[in-house]
Amino acid sequence: MGSLVTRVRTTMALFAHRRARTMLDGQYGSAFRGRSLDFDDLRAYIPGDDVRDIDWKATARVGAPLVTRYEALRRQNVLLVADTGRNMSALARGGGPKKEIALLALGVIGWLAQRHGDRVALVAGDAASSQSVAPRSGEAHLERLLRAFDGAAGPGSGPSDLTAQLDHAVRTVRARGLMFVVADEAAFDERDAALVRRLAVQHEILWLTVRDAELAGAGAPGRARDVADGGLLLSLLARAPEVEEDYRRLMAERTAARAGALRRLGIAEVHADTPEDVIPALFRLLERHRRAR
Template sequence: MATSLLTRVKARVDLHTSNRARGLIQGRGRSLFKGSGEDFDDLKYYQPGDKISDIDWKATARSGEPLIRQFNEERVRHLSIVADTSSAMAATAADGTSKREAMVLAAGMICFLAQKNGDLTGLVAGDERRPIQLPSRSSDGHLELLLRSIQQGTTTASSAPDSAWLLERAFRVTKHSTLMTIITDEARPSVEDFTLLRRLTTRHDVMVIRVADADPLQRTDLDHDVVDVDNPREVASLVRTSKRVARDVEAYRRARRDGITEMLDRLHVSHILTQGETTVVEDMIAMLRAREYRHARA
């Protein structure tokens, strides 16, 4: 019998992390999901020791005295995974592994974290022609179905990337305030998606995991053909060996990376650009640790 994807994820997490990191993954403290599981309750007058960040400035201006927002923590938190299952994610990652498998591993880590904390995880994926959506649940069977849906829905025959449709879909169908993890490739979300992404951040606590593309020229491996999955055609050897093309490609990719990074930082979205399946666990741990540190200081 084939090993389940969820079991494989748990094994990979255990193999790739130290004892200290493993404690974080197992949910040592729920501050990891802070901001995604609190409901507004009431206003009260500010007292010494209260957090400045909880002050409701509009209510304070109306009353003339400082007022802070009080929250009730939900017992169950909702997480959502927004997976780019386009043809672009069926290609090769920068480390030579499959971008699809890196995405499955990243999604599996989120599922594992949520289940350890007793939280619920849902899925938004697919495309306009074949949307994929799973409700928020926590059983092993549900999480296995979620990971299988991502893996089986991501092929070279999938539709071309459409991050605008995916972000719009995520906003429309995800009703609960969630910790939303968007998993895609290095070209997305594009700077043109700024407005859609900003709208998502008004309702959800958003993280973005981007999987870097392999070198499209593969100059050190000319014996093997290189095919562009977005525009299925072979990249000619003459192009792959051109120094000028190499410079232009690198300049374009650097400018695109910088633009997306600037956009995500501007929106205060936690994000990583990982090289692939071999690095995604460590990179996610670093991102989650940084989030925990920021929330502890807030």
């Protein structure tokens, strides 16, 4: 198996030209709330940097925009939170595996973090168990995190349970930082909202939702199965179109409930249906987070 970090970098090169990658770096660098008083150095302005960090005197001296960089920006903790249950082996709305979209999203944020010298940690698991990987920096560590997710997520894992991962993060993560949650369209109930509310006191939270495949396009009647329990999905729908309508209404209500809860907590959310969606979605996510601060 090749390097997963290399796969992430290659995918970024395919879907984002040089300027876009630079802007994504800048957006990430502006994602954290607050600043340390410990001055580090000056560097060239990157589109997406917070204009409040521009050193106007230094800019006037050299004739090009410079931003102040603080020591704290190099020592942040980034916590990746993801479900590795059976739901992640199902198809996303774009037709490919949800796992591949989640892996790329985690990899991009992790790659940006390690480029900035930040430490990256992981909380992932299913209903049966959760695993934590302590924060460290560097590409070798990021590779370890991505392999931990890749190896755990699949049809052989336990039932999905994002609530368990949020609860695990509440109980075990002590250091403040940026939390990046990758989840599918599982129900978001009052307990999830309470856990996220507690986490939001300690962390800045970004949320990416990998949307489920449309049932009508999931396969031939009588052949598509639910990854959670192996049950047939479409034979009933073929005979009763109203069931599909009820399902769509349920999913719309679920989406609205999750979006509303996250919005009330001030948490930016975007969705991705294909690997090609990931880079643009992360642009939007980081920009929304920056503007909401």
